[in-house]
Structure formats: structure tokens, C-alpha cells
Amino acid sequence: VTQETGIRDPNQEPWKTLQTFRRKPDLYGIKAQFGTYLATMENGIIRVGDRVRVLREDKNF
Secondary structure, three states: OOOOOOOOOOOOOOOHHHOOOEOOOOHOOOOEEEOOOOOOOOOOOOOOOOOOOOOOOOOOO
């Protein structure tokens, strides 16, 4: 949907492009996947150069 007009793109963008690389066909078919799933252990601002660590990783992605 074009934000200025509220009309869908006739070429189905950006959906069409996202389907070329944001997919797990064995799990979700042709649907593009979105999202960031994370949680913080402490409140604050993350800045360039800060150390972060992965506590759990989903091997499906």
C-alpha cells in the first residue's frame, strides 16, 4: 500500500520482492516472514560497539 494514497501497488511490491528471500517454504509455504523476536535482560539504550549476546536461537531461521 502506498502510504500517500492508501492504494495497493499494482505490481504487489514490496511483497513480491520480500517473497524472494524472506521465506521458509517448508514451514510457511510462499508467505514472507517478518519480525524480530528478542528480549532484553536490562533496560537501556544499545549503542554501536555495545556487547550483546544471544541466549537462545531458533535454528529454523
